C-alpha cells in the first residue's frame with residue numbers, strides 16, 4: 001500500500017520533471033557539480049596524502065635519519081676558497097651515538113657513492129652504498145635470494161655486493177646474477193644476493209634512495225657493499241667540479257647515519273640527544289636531521305587542513321545547489337498551484353502534497369547525485385591518466401557525497417513542499 | 433474520527449444526508465467583516481437533486497465549498513451523513529472530500545500532465561486503491577461517460593464537453609455520497625451543455641444526491657428543488673413538481 005503510493009508518487013515526480021527537462025537538468029547541474037567536485041577533490045587529496053605517507057613510511061617510522069649536507073660556502077681568512085673541503089658525518093659521530101644515546105636499537109652508518117657498474121658489456125650508472133650487515137633492519141629492504149652482507153664480509157673487507165632487482169634487470173638480462181662479478185670503479189665484486197625494497201614503485205624510488213641521489217643523477221639502482229670495503233677501495237675524498245672555482249676536493253666520511261629506536265615514544269628525546277651531540281662536535285652546519293615520524297605528523301596536519309578546506313568548498317557548492325533547487329521548486333509550486341488545489345479537493349491530505357513535492361526534489365537531487373558520482377569518478381581517472389597524479393577514490397567519499405546531496409535536496413525541498421501543502425484549496429482552485 | 437464517521441453512514445433515506453444549522457461564513461478584510469453566508473439552514477435528503485441559484489456574488493460558490501468541506505464555517509453547525517463536520521481538522525476534511533464528495537467544476541479542473549485514465553484515478557489514488565483496481569474502474573467510468581476510445585488522451589486534446597465528462601467520471605470514481613457541481617455548464621456551448629445535463633440527470637435517476645450551482649434554467653427545471661440565494665441568505669426554496677418529465 002505504502003509502496004504502491006511511493007511508486008505512484010515517484011512515477012508522477014519523474015513525469016513532471018521530464019516535462020520540464022531543461023529546467024530539471026539545469027537545476028540538477030548544481031548538485032552534479034557539487035557532488036563530483038567533492039569526490040574528485042577528495043580523491044586527489046587522498047591520493048596525494050597516501051603517496052606522501054607511503055614515501056615517508058618507507059623512510060621508517062622508528063628511524064632518525066642524519067645526513068651529511070654541504071655546509072654553506074665559507075671563505076677562509078684570506079678570502080680564498082679552500083681547495084680541500086672536509087665536512088660531514090664521521091665514524092666518531094656514529095660511535096658517539098652508539099655509546100651516548102640510550103634506547104637505540106641499531107645504528108647504521110652509510111657511505112654513498114655514485115658509480116658506474118659493469119657486467120661483461122653491460123654498463124649502468126648506479127649508487128654504491130657502503131653499509132653494514134644490519135642495514136635491512138632500518139629499511140624495507142628484503143633479500144629476495146642469495147644472502148645479505150655478513151659480519152665476516154665487513155670484518156675482512158670482502159669484495160662482495162648485494163644488488164637490487166633493478167640492477168639485475170639492467171645488467172643481467174637473462175643471467176643468474178649470484179656468483180657473478182660486477183666491476184665497480186677499478187675493482188670486481190662478487191654478487192652474493194639480490195634484494196628489493198618493499199613498495200618500490202618507479203615514482204617513489206627517487207626519493208627513497210635518498211642521500212646521494214641528488215649528486216648521482218639518474219641512477220638505475222643500488223648496489224650494497226660492506227662499509228669497510230667501501231672505505232678501503234673508494235677512499236673518502238672525491239673531486240667535484242665547480243663552475244666558479246674549478247676543482248674542489250671534498251672529504252666526507254659518511255653520507256648518512258640512520259638510528260633506529262626501540263619505541264616510538266623515544267623518537268623525540270633521541271632526536272634531541274642526537275642534535276646536542278652533533279652541535280657539540282660539529283662547528284659547521286654540515287648535517288641535517290630528518291625524522292619520518294615528524295614528517296608523517298606534519299603531513300597528517302596538512303591533510304586535515306586540506307580536508308577542512310575541501311569540506312567547506314564542497315559544503316558551499318552544495319548549499320548553492322540546494323538554493324537553486326529551492327528556487328526552482330518554489331517556482332514549480334506556484335506554477336502548479338491549481339493542480340495542488342485540484343488534488344486537495346479530490347482528497348489529498350497536506351502530507352500527500354508534501355510527499356509529492358519532496359519526492360520530486362529528492363528524485364532531482366538523487367539523480368544529480370548519481371550523475372555527480374559518475375562524473376566525480378571520471379575526473380580522478382583523467383587526472384591520474386593525463387596528469388600523472390595519484391588519486392584514491394574512497395567508498396566513504398561516494399556515500400558521503402551522495403548522502404549530503406540527498407540531505408540538501410530534502411532540506412531545501414521541505415520549504416517549497418510545505419508552502420504547497422499549506423495553500424488554501426479554494427484559492428488554489430481559483431488560481432489561473 | 434473517520435472510522436466513526438463512516439460508521440455513521442448507515443442512514444435512513446428519509447433522514448437528511450446533509451444538514452446545516454445557522455451556518456455563517458464571514459471574511460475579515462482589514463478591520464471590516466464581510467458576511468458572505470448568513471444563517472443558512474438547509475437539509476437535503478438522499479437522492480435529491482438540488483439547484484442553487486442566485487445573482488453573482490450572492491454566496492453560491494461559498495456555500496457549495498462549505499458543503500464540499502473545502503471551507504470551514506465561521507459559526508453554525510454542519511452535519512454530513514449524520515456526523516458533525518464543522519469541527520474536524522484538515523486531514524479529516526481531506527478524507528471526507530476524497531471518500532464522500534465528488535466535485536465538478538465550471539472550468540473542469542483536470543490535471544494537464546495526466547491523461548484521461550490518470551485523471552480519473554487521482555481520487556482513488558488518495559483513497560489507497562491499487563493501480564490495477566483504480567485503472568480498471570477508471571476505464572469503466574470513462575466508457576460510461578462515452579470516452580472509452582480516448583483513454584490515453586490529454587485533457588488539452590479534448591473539447592470542453594469531453595473534459596467535463598472526464599471530470600464527472602472522476603467525481604464518480606469513489607462512489608461519493610454527494611456530487612457537487614459549480615456551474616457545470618458555465619463554460620460550455622448549449623449542445624455540450626445539454627449532454628452534461630443528460631449525464632447529471634442519469635446520475636440522479638440512479639439515485640445519486642446532486643447539488644448544482646447554476647445560472648442555467650435547464651438544470652433548475654430538471655432539479656427537484658431550487659434554493660435561491662440572495663446576499664448570502666436563502667431567499668426562497670422552490671420544490672419542482674414537474675421533475676422527471678422529460
Ligand SMILES: Nc1ncnc2c1ncn2[C@@H]1O[C@H](COP(=O)(O)OP(=O)(O)OP(=O)(O)O)[C@@H](O)[C@H]1O
Pocket residue numbers: 459461466468486487488489490491492493494495
Ligand atoms: N476569499 C475571500 N475573501 C473575501 N471575500 C470573498 C472571498 N471569497 C469570496 N468572497 C466574497 O464572497 C462573496 C460571495 O462569493 P461567491 O464566490 O460565493 O459568489 P457566487 O454566488 O458564487 O458568485 P458567481 O455567481 O459570480 O460565481 C463575494 O462578494 C465575494 O467577493
Ligand SMILES: [Mg+2]
Pocket residue numbers: 492493494614
Ligand atoms: Mg461562483
